[in-house]
Amino acid sequence: MKVGIIGLGFRLGYLGFVFNQMDPDFEIVGYADPAPAGMPMLDEKGIPAGNVYDTPQELIKNEEMDLLMIGSPNHMHLDHIRLGLEAGLKVFSEKPIVMTIEQSFELAALLHQHGHKRLLVGLVLRYSPLYQDLRKAQQDGLLGDVVSIEASEHIQPYHGAFFMRDWRRYESYAGSFMLEKCCHDLDLYNGVVGARPRYVASFGGRKSFTPQNTPVDEGVNDLDVYHCKPSGWLGTEKVFDSDGDIVDYQTAIVEYENGVSMTFHTNINVPDEFRRFCVIGANGMAEGDFVRGFLDVHNARNNEKVIATTYKAPSETSHHYGADEQMAEDVIKHVMDGTPLPVSALDALEAGILALTMDEARKTRTVVDLSSVWQRYDAALNGSAAEHHTLKSA
Structure with missing residues (x-):
């Protein structure tokens, strides 16, 4: 499985090691991170991190990948998820995937447009x-x-x-x-x-x-x-x-x-x-x-x-508690074979x-x-929020 990484911090450096253990064909084709804190872990385990890119956009444009993995600081997650979804990629994001309630509505609207099954999440304890x-x-x-x-x-x-x-x-x-x-x-x-x-x-x-x-x-x-x-x-x-x-x-x-x-x-x-x-x-x-x-x-x-x-x-x-290994195995099976995930x-x-x-x-x-929050969330997820906005604009 070929992956690109946006935000090669401690967490994705560790997951790079775990995914490599689970799949001998696992390959990091490239990453974008100005200060990759997770690189020492990969270097220690002898796992190449692929090509280095100045921006996530350059990474996505120049590399073919089965999965885009996002480990950037939380306030960047929504923008990086959007980049991956709009490029037609399957995306894995570390938690939390958004920072605010308003961003939750925004991501729900994106998932209505691109399909929520295109976005995988690192809620590892489910595994x-x-x-x-x-x-x-x-x-x-x-x-x-x-x-x-x-x-x-x-x-x-x-x-x-x-x-x-x-x-x-x-x-x-x-x-x-x-x-x-x-x-x-x-x-x-x-x-x-x-x-x-x-x-x-x-x-x-x-x-x-x-x-x-x-x-x-x-x-x-x-x-x-x-x-x-x-x-x-x-x-x-x-x-x-x-x-x-x-x-x-x-x-x-x-x-x-x-x-x-x-x-x-x-x-x-x-x-x-x-x-x-x-x-x-x-x-x-x-x-x-x-x-x-x-x-x-x-x-x-x-x-x-x-x-x-x-x-x-x-x-x-x-x-x-051993859940990372199971998550890596299941994510690889999902990306390569379509096996369902528990979260x-x-x-x-x-x-x-x-x-x-x-x-x-x-x-x-x-x-x-929370009743009004769920109403807005469901409207965004079902596309009716966007339709309502379009009708008001007209």
């Missing part, structure tokens, strides 16, 4: 064994009708410090922390619920990575943890006095259109991290943790544990809209009703 087992238990009727969900994504201080030092500390480049980091998780639970979110409330802020919490009178080695993960574009060494505007903790409450409720909590200064869920249904409950590697399912009638699965820690070179661009847009609404609710301290 994880744990999530696949959760959905199978649900499909087997072990949970019954889903009633409520408690979920979280917590990361260790070294990772939280990375966000405070990397370009992702700025909402203008990355979007909110909930969008940039947690859209993975929100997509998973949207999938479990099987309905769109309707009402959202949220609270949060920044209380850990603040100047008054700067470590003092500690050994130099005690501070190394905050700098062990390298930052990329626009990187800084400041952690507790970072000029970033993202939050370091947030909680949200969601009610879906079918009445299911969910609480979601994220914090980026959690020493013993976990990425947990508890899905409670009329017939049973499923509890699992991606970090700690388990899935338990209990029957509500007799309290019996009917599933008790533990997951081995993946190799040191594997990210996302779509439409799933990504809905997860992004939920994340963005959580931040609107947090900033305005209101309960946000």
